[in-house]
Amino acid sequence: MERASAAYENDLNLKATELRLGLPGTDESSEKQSSRNYKRSSPEMDNSCQKDEQKCVPASKAQVVGWPPVRSYLKNVLHQKNDSDLSGMFVKVSMDGAPYLRKIDIKVYKNYPDLLKALENMFKCSIGVYSEREGCNGSDFSPTYEDKDGDWMLVGDVPWDMFITSCKRLRIMKGSEAKGLGCL
Amino acid sequence: MHSFHSMLNYFPEEVLEHIFDFLTSHRDRNAVSLVCKSWYAVERFSREKVFVGNCYAISPERLIARFPRVRSLTLKGKPHFADFNLVPNDWGGYVQPWIESIVRGRVNLEELRLKRMLVSDESLELLATFFPNFKSLVLVSCEGFTTDGLAAIASNCRFLRELDLQENEVEDRRGQWLSCFPDSCTSLVSLNFTCLKGEVNLASLERLVARCRNLRSLRVNNAVPLDALQRILAQAPQLVDLGTGSFVHDPDTESYNKLETSMQKCTSITSLSGFLDVSARCLPAVYPICGQLTSLNLSYAPGIYSDELVKLICYCNRLERLLVLDTIGDKGLGVVASSCKELQELRVFLSDVYGIGNTAVTEEGLVAISAGCPKLNSILYFCQQMTNEALIMVAKNCPNFIRFRLCTLNPTVPDAITMQPLDEGFGAIVKSCKDLKRLSISGLLTDQVFLYIGRYAKQLEMLSIAFAGDSDKGMLSVLNGCKKLKKLEIRDCPFGNVALLADMGKYETMRSLWMSSCEVTFGACKTLAQKMPRLNVEIINENDQIEASVDDKQKVEKMYLYRTLVGPRKDAPGFVWTL
Numbered sequence: 001m002e003r004a005s006a007a008y009e010n011d012l013n014l015k016a017t018e019l020r021l022g023l024p025g026t027d028e029s030s031e032k033q034s035s036r037n038y039k040r041s042s043p044e045m046d047n048s049c050q051k052d053e054q055k056c057v058p059a060s061k062a063q064v065v066g067w068p069p070v071r072s073y074l075k076n077v078l079h080q081k082n083d084s085d086l087s088g089m090f091v092k093v094s095m096d097g098a099p100y101l102r103k104i105d106i107k108v109y110k111n112y113p114d115l116l117k118a119l120e121n122m123f124k125c126s127i128g129v130y131s132e133r134e135g136c137n138g139s140d141f142s143p144t145y146e147d148k149d150g151d152w153m154l155v156g157d158v159p160w161d162m163f164i165t166s167c168k169r170l171r172i173m174k175g176s177e178a179k180g181l182g183c184l
Numbered sequence: 185m186h187s188f189h190s191m192l193n194y195f196p197e198e199v200l201e202h203i204f205d206f207l208t209s210h211r212d213r214n215a216v217s218l219v220c221k222s223w224y225a226v227e228r229f230s231r232e233k234v235f236v237g238n239c240y241a242i243s244p245e246r247l248i249a250r251f252p253r254v255r256s257l258t259l260k261g262k263p264h265f266a267d268f269n270l271v272p273n274d275w276g277g278y279v280q281p282w283i284e285s286i287v288r289g290r291v292n293l294e295e296l297r298l299k300r301m302l303v304s305d306e307s308l309e310l311l312a313t314f315f316p317n318f319k320s321l322v323l324v325s326c327e328g329f330t331t332d333g334l335a336a337i338a339s340n341c342r343f344l345r346e347l348d349l350q351e352n353e354v355e356d357r358r359g360q361w362l363s364c365f366p367d368s369c370t371s372l373v374s375l376n377f378t379c380l381k382g383e384v385n386l387a388s389l390e391r392l393v394a395r396c397r398n399l400r401s402l403r404v405n406n407a408v409p410l411d412a413l414q415r416i417l418a419q420a421p422q423l424v425d426l427g428t429g430s431f432v433h434d435p436d437t438e439s440y441n442k443l444e445t446s447m448q449k450c451t452s453i454t455s456l457s458g459f460l461d462v463s464a465r466c467l468p469a470v471y472p473i474c475g476q477l478t479s480l481n482l483s484y485a486p487g488i489y490s491d492e493l494v495k496l497i498c499y500c501n502r503l504e505r506l507l508v509l510d511t512i513g514d515k516g517l518g519v520v521a522s523s524c525k526e527l528q529e530l531r532v533f534l535s536d537v538y539g540i541g542n543t544a545v546t547e548e549g550l551v552a553i554s555a556g557c558p559k560l561n562s563i564l565y566f567c568q569q570m571t572n573e574a575l576i577m578v579a580k581n582c583p584n585f586i587r588f589r590l591c592t593l594n595p596t597v598p599d600a601i602t603m604q605p606l607d608e609g610f611g612a613i614v615k616s617c618k619d620l621k622r623l624s625i626s627g628l629l630t631d632q633v634f635l636y637i638g639r640y641a642k643q644l645e646m647l648s649i650a651f652a653g654d655s656d657k658g659m660l661s662v663l664n665g666c667k668k669l670k671k672l673e674i675r676d677c678p679f680g681n682v683a684l685l686a687d688m689g690k691y692e693t694m695r696s697l698w699m700s701s702c703e704v705t706f707g708a709c710k711t712l713a714q715k716m717p718r719l720n721v722e723i724i725n726e727n728d729q730i731e732a733s734v735d736d737k738q739k740v741e742k743m744y745l746y747r748t749l750v751g752p753r754k755d756a757p758g759f760v761w762t763l
Contacts, residue, residue: 065268065269066269067268067650068595072267078535
């Protein structure tokens, strides 16, 4: 029995289809390096993955304390700047089922509840109440956004300041599709 | 040699003192004082400027005892990694005991320069009260004081020449501190209050500038609007260094035209900074002086985008020092390379501080700069990616680096093309740049890079390492090879007890060693502390209170050790444990 299954595995050449990090054709040693990466850095900078096909950890956007090494003074200056940027930040908003898109200036809003209320008014729908703990709750629609990496994220996970600098467009998803995002 | 030495001994001390006067560097003076006892004696009585790189290495009493005529004191407090939130705010570095001692010692203090220290209003008030000749206060990355303390300085220091506040956290009490400069104060040469967040009385500022005819350097804060700046410039065309406040205005106004005229008259300005709040349409007002600039700092100005940056910089043909954000992009750096042939120092900072997106500069920008700017000797470069090939080319183009600091956004990113570690690239840098004094490395790095550093970086004084190396061999290579090493700071590297304890005497030749998130254990730190009484080995443990019975095998989260002549410090907070 066992021998048969072993032969079966050999035939299937599972190694070739094995899911692991690294470029195709790389071997054990490169695997070792990527596991070392994982142990020592929990990178927020996986964007480099998409861009350069490097070995790196799957997206866990945890922040490493003190990395990148930017002086807190400079961080504060730039942080404040993001708030008071005069040019505004217009992003497209699409809603599943709506015939056309809208555009809003997300810099106008101070926090998530403000934004969601505005979206509700604009699309005459119920997006649900935002709460720090649970995100959006109790509705058929879920607000999602596309961030700088091109990923679709659920609105509400990251701090507001971070959100407005990374949001490129918004999409209000219908309940059935949004289920997987763990909103409800 | 013999007869020369004896001849020198026949010289009266005044002559020796006069000769020593020509030695300005504290290192030269330190060297001179080691020659013999009589030189030591002459030197110490004539020393006026003292530099203390670590405020806990010596006590103020001993310093004053040795240098009773000290007039200028420079003190540094927290370790460098405190800049990146790795050290709690109340770790230490208080200036108060120093000022109290200096008051008691009846020292005629005229100049105080502090970096990463905790300064209270009380300290500033003491300074203002007891030192009538006080001339110069420079505070860099300090905190703990408010504008009330500044008011005390402004009110009482009648001969104040310099008040220079760089990147401090200052609580604004809205007490009109600037208005406290009396009408009789005309001595100001340098005033920098960029880091203050609150408003100042603009009329007071304009009057102050008008009566201080020797004012050379003025850096205002964001609360000073463009039209006030114009009036100030009209009064002070002799300025050499200008830091703008808010640079936002409608360019079609008379106010703006006046600014252009006033700016044109400022033919002495060679250093420009500020622009925290900036509207790109106002930048052309600055074009007339670009050709005179040797130093340009736009690192606080994320509001200036690449195109406008480039337009500005291509006029700056005499630039020697440039600080920008990475919004300049590789293309922008290409323009810098072709326009700024005199460039010596470049810093490209991260604009996207949450690390969400991509930085706009890569190895291409760095290579372009190195090719176009042969005088480059100091660089700080935050980038998305790097390659060995690029670093090797940079090393070839610029063998004169004194400071080389590279920071990749992903701390363990390999060579972007070959996927190899960046060992060879940094190896080329240290091999080529024989005068390298400061190095920060980044990216995927093995023990090999440390072998190179130990072998070639013979002049290296400061090394910063993060997420690098494979084993103790790496750290050992550095400790053994870098004979002039003064400061070593390491985080998140697999270096442990073997490396730490291999050459304990080495640490007495260095100012300090920082190791955090490495493999060093309590037991090893205790051993080191026991064997080396002239080192303070501090463990910083923020989460739990220090327990008496800690497992020796437990890894230490943060360790900071430094040489000292005065034993464990008495002001350590609860979470700092000196072994």
